[in-house]
Amino acid sequence: YTFPIHLTRLKLLAPLMLTDVALSIFVATPIDLIKTLALSEDMEGVSLEAGLCTSRKGRAETDLSFKINKKIQLSAPTKQLFPDLPFPVDFSLMTTVKAVKGSQVFLFSLYDTQGTQQLGLELARSPVFLYEDHQGQPTPELYPTFRKINLADGKWHRIAYSVEGQSVTLYLDCEKVETLDLLRGPDPHVSTDGVIVFGTRLLDEEVFEGQIQQLLLVADPRAAETYCRDYIPDCDAPLPYDSIFIETEEVRLCTTFKSHAKKMLFYIENTQKHLTT
Secondary structure, eight states: OOOOOOHHHHHHHHHHHHHHHHHHHHHHSOOEEHHHTTTOOTTTEEEEOOSSSSTTBSSSSEEEEEEOSOOOOEEGGGGTOOOOOOSSSSEEEEEEEEEEEEEEEHHHHOOOSSSSSEEEEEESSOOOOOOOOOOOOSOOGSSSOTTTTTTTTSSSSSEEEEEEETTEEEEETTEEEEEEEOOOOOOOOOSSEEEEEEEEEESSSOOOEEEEEEEEESTTTTTTTTEEEOOOOOTTTTTSSHHHHHHHHHHHHHHHHHHHHHHHHHHHHHHHHHHOO
């Protein structure tokens, strides 16, 4: 039996259509690196503090951030970020952070299985955007360096990098700063078989200290341009994305439930004892 040609085409296109749907969902969903790395106020040297905004429209509470005042190192397999899909060729890497003044440290690093750093977000004066594909391009002397800015001046910053094609664009505090060449290969790959590291590089002594409210990776280079609209707007607007608040609220509800459950269990046990006597 021969399928009609239109059914044959549909059969051949179906996997591609499903892939497109999966990718569109993936594009719309930010990868929350704070959640992936399980950063928590329960860790030594980590506490919850007010974030970018101490008051915000439509909300009584302040923004929340994690304050890190001790050297901590967190890592996770990159596969946790991309269990079924490759690392995106074009993407946005975005964070809201306040580094200790005078720092020169990598907030986020990604390594392949050989220990080669393929991606890194540096907090420093004249920061480097570190990107190196599977063929070692660009080489370190050609890494894009944004010489006009200081990301480690002790102030809050909303930092958003857009990687697309052969260029990387930095948006800082809702303003476009500069677009620089990213001289990677024509078909670049970043490994998902290695590890991601928070707050440092594998051989560096310097470790991030300061406050962090968001750290997001989105498989869409356009997300960086609208970071201040879609994820962390000014204080006169509601906060559309707040993983720390959601997480702590979940913990609070869970703790309350456990407390009530213990009280109920105590009541049942004592009632049973009373009935048996």
